[in-house]
Amino acid sequence: MGDAPVAVTEHLTKVYPGGVRAVDDLNLEIRRGEIFGLLGPNGAGKSTTAGMLTTRVRPTEGRAVVGGVDVWEDPARAKRLIGVVPQSNTLDRALDVRENLYFHGRFFGMRARTARAEADLLLERFRLSDRATAPVMALSGGMAQRLMAARAVMHRPQVLFLDEPTAGLDPQSRIALWEILRELHTDGQTIVLTTHYMEEADELCDRLAIIDHGVVMALDTPEGLKRSVGADTVVTVTADGDLDRLGQVLTDRLGTATSAVVAVGKLQLGVRSADGVLPTVLSTAEDHGFTVRDLSVDVPSLEDVFIQLTGRELRD
Amino acid sequence: MTTTVDPATGPPPGARTAPAANPTLVGTFVALLLRDLTVLRKNLREFLPRTILQPLLLVFVFTYVFPKIGQSVGGAQGSAAFSTLLVAGVIGTAILFQGIQSVALPLVQEFGYTREIEDRVLAPLPIELVAIEKIVAGALQCLISALIVFPIARFVPATPVDLRITWWVLLTLAPLACVFSATIGLLFGTVFQPRTVPLLFGVIVVPMTFLGCVYYSWQSLEPIPWLQYAVLLNPLVYICEGFRAALTPVDHMPLTVIYGVIVAGTMAAGTVAIRFFQRRVIT
Ligand SMILES: Nc1ncnc2c1ncn2[C@@H]1O[C@H](COP(=O)(O)OP(=O)(O)OP(=O)(O)O)[C@@H](O)[C@H]1O
Ligand SMILES: [Mg+2]
Numbered sequence: 001m002g003d004a005p006v007a008v009t010e011h012l013t014k015v016y017p018g019g020v021r022a023v024d025d026l027n028l029e030i031r032r033g034e035i036f037g038l039l040g041p042n043g044a045g046k047s048t049t050a051g052m053l054t055t056r057v058r059p060t061e062g063r064a065v066v067g068g069v070d071v072w073e074d075p076a077r078a079k080r081l082i083g084v085v086p087q088s089n090t091l092d093r094a095l096d097v098r099e100n101l102y103f104h105g106r107f108f109g110m111r112a113r114t115a116r117a118e119a120d121l122l123l124e125r126f127r128l129s130d131r132a133t134a135p136v137m138a139l140s141g142g143m144a145q146r147l148m149a150a151r152a153v154m155h156r157p158q159v160l161f162l163d164e165p166t167a168g169l170d171p172q173s174r175i176a177l178w179e180i181l182r183e184l185h186t187d188g189q190t191i192v193l194t195t196h197y198m199e200e201a202d203e204l205c206d207r208l209a210i211i212d213h214g215v216v217m218a219l220d221t222p223e224g225l226k227r228s229v230g231a232d233t234v235v236t237v238t239a240d241g242d243l244d245r246l247g248q249v250l251t252d253r254l255g256t257a258t259s260a261v262v263a264v265g266k267l268q269l270g271v272r273s274a275d276g277v278l279p280t281v282l283s284t285a286e287d288h289g290f291t292v293r294d295l296s297v298d299v300p301s302l303e304d305v306f307i308q309l310t311g312r313e314l315r316d
Numbered sequence: 317m318t319t320t321v322d323p324a325t326g327p328p329p330g331a332r333t334a335p336a337a338n339p340t341l342v343g344t345f346v347a348l349l350l351r352d353l354t355v356l357r358k359n360l361r362e363f364l365p366r367t368i369l370q371p372l373l374l375v376f377v378f379t380y381v382f383p384k385i386g387q388s389v390g391g392a393q394g395s396a397a398f399s400t401l402l403v404a405g406v407i408g409t410a411i412l413f414q415g416i417q418s419v420a421l422p423l424v425q426e427f428g429y430t431r432e433i434e435d436r437v438l439a440p441l442p443i444e445l446v447a448i449e450k451i452v453a454g455a456l457q458c459l460i461s462a463l464i465v466f467p468i469a470r471f472v473p474a475t476p477v478d479l480r481i482t483w484w485v486l487l488t489l490a491p492l493a494c495v496f497s498a499t500i501g502l503l504f505g506t507v508f509q510p511r512t513v514p515l516l517f518g519v520i521v522v523p524m525t526f527l528g529c530v531y532y533s534w535q536s537l538e539p540i541p542w543l544q545y546a547v548l549l550n551p552l553v554y555i556c557e558g559f560r561a562a563l564t565p566v567d568h569m570p571l572t573v574i575y576g577v578i579v580a581g582t583m584a585a586g587t588v589a590i591r592f593f594q595r596r597v598i599t
């Protein structure tokens with residue numbers, strides 16, 4: 001399998017007409033066989049990044065290379081090496097489910113017999129066999145997403161790109177798609193996934209980049225990112241009054257606090273040991289005249305990482 | 317195309333990096349054409365009525381009903397001359413309509429909220445060839461509709477149609493006219509939005525047909541010189557005049573002008589359309 005990255009971006013930058021700097025000097029290396037995540041809120045530049053790697057958004061500066069092919073020097077060749085599941089449903093509405101796969105196979109050089117056999121195989125694998133002759137308009141959101149994934153891997157791309165594949169799906173369909181992505185991963189498929197669900201990034205990704213305003217804020221394994229919070233416990237305090245001051249007071253009082261961030265009306269304290277923290281927080285806050293409305297304890301999540309990095313919540 | 321996978325066993329684990337097949341530009345182009353023809357076959361029940369009805373009514377009213385009820389049309393030349401004149405017009409209109417119906421309308425949809433085009437342009441071809449494939453597929457449909465419409469224009473009229481076929485003109489002009497129409501369809505498809513499609517018909521296609529030398533020959537416009545020159549902007553004029561030259565003894569524009577404008581017009585419209593197409597699929 002080798003250790004050379006299968007996809008690389010070098011100083012990749014996109015400034016849209018009108019001056020929006022959607023992606024700014026992005027440098028990534030995607031390793032063969034990994035699931036790589038781009039996690040960020042709405043407008044972070046995820047789709048723009050995916051677009052520049054998949055021949056659909058022309059970079060203003062920088063390079064995108066997939067499977068050794070410079071995407072913007074030879075897009076036609078790059079297109080053989082990528083599989084794409086875009087953010088919106090781009091299934092061929094004039095064709096039925098099986099035909100969507102069949103013709104995709106033909107576009108990518110399969111002979112009729114091979115394309116038919118591969119289509120049936122994929123329908124089976126992506127649990128769509130019973131819908132083979134249905135019009136694609138009749139598919140549920142989850143089925144449509146699975147069909148797009150099946151189509152995207154049919155020609156054995158070196159890298160499969162999925163742009164928010166589970167956005168808008170119900171929990172059950174989301175889990176079904178995760179299972180399929182894990183199976184592909186087991187087969188050695190390299191996957192690049194954008195998402196704004198931290199659970200999804202956490203569940204699936206080997207490594208992930210947290211991006212905001214087109215800039216990578218952090219890049220590591222999910223565990224590494226969570227460790228970077230520097231605490232094993234996150235205490236969230238909802239209280240009236242000056243939370244910055246409360247943060248200061250609590251940090252001074254608790255020797256184990258590693259961070260105090262105020263975001264969206266809550267104070268988040270990173271703490272190294274949870275033992276006895278809650279009573280201390282409560283009494284200290286009351287002593288200083290704060291009324292605590294809510295108090296919760298959790299292990300650090302990617303959400304906490306994001307809040308620490310940006311002072312904002314991932315979801316808007 | 318030899319490195320295909322045995323369908324019985326599927327891809328071996330870890331083999332996901334080996335391409336399933338080796339596409340060639342020609343192979344992919346042909347596959348895109350096959351897709352479009354499959355869609356045509358599936359939609360035959362819509363394709364046939366939309367292709368047949370308009371010309372059938374046109375020919376029926378003007379060259380069957382009018383002569384039968386004694387209402388004169390076609391001026392001094394009489395109704396027999398008119399049915400001969402109309403043959404070229406009916407075929408020309410059918411071809412132009414088909415170019416717009418089969419290329420522009422689906423494209424407006426694919427560019428529109430469905431964004432299906434995003435997938436079509438992921439086929440392993442340069443974008444220009446994806447656009448050119450649209451023209452070729454459209455031209456084939458134009459040709460089919462011309463073949464369907466011809467017997468209508470030939471046999472429905474109550475008065476005899478005077479056909480004099482100049483084969484070399486017919487065999488060269490028909491494909492050129494079809495490609496020209498499909499290219500115009502591609503241009504419209506890249507320019508119009510779902511919201512503005514009604515405008516395409518009301519403000520562009522209808523004037524084109526009324527002022528497209530469908531019901532009269534270009535030379536017969538001589539008494540209205542400003543109009544005779546104004547209609548030269550209309551691509552349908554050259555298509556109709558071309559078929560007039562190919563099928564009938566009626567006076568027509570010089571062939572050099574017909575061929576020259578159709579070829580130059582195709583290149584010009586094609587260049588602009590492909591540029592617009594690229595601009596709309598790559599941001
Ligand atoms: N075609 C465009 N023209 C101008 N600006 C654009 C265009 N596409 C995206 N943008 C802007 O670029 C920024 C990044 O957009 P992008 O779609 O890449 O974000 P995203 O992370 O995919 O967001 P979402 O979660 O909403 O899909 C946003 O500010 C957006 O408004
Ligand atoms: Mg997006």
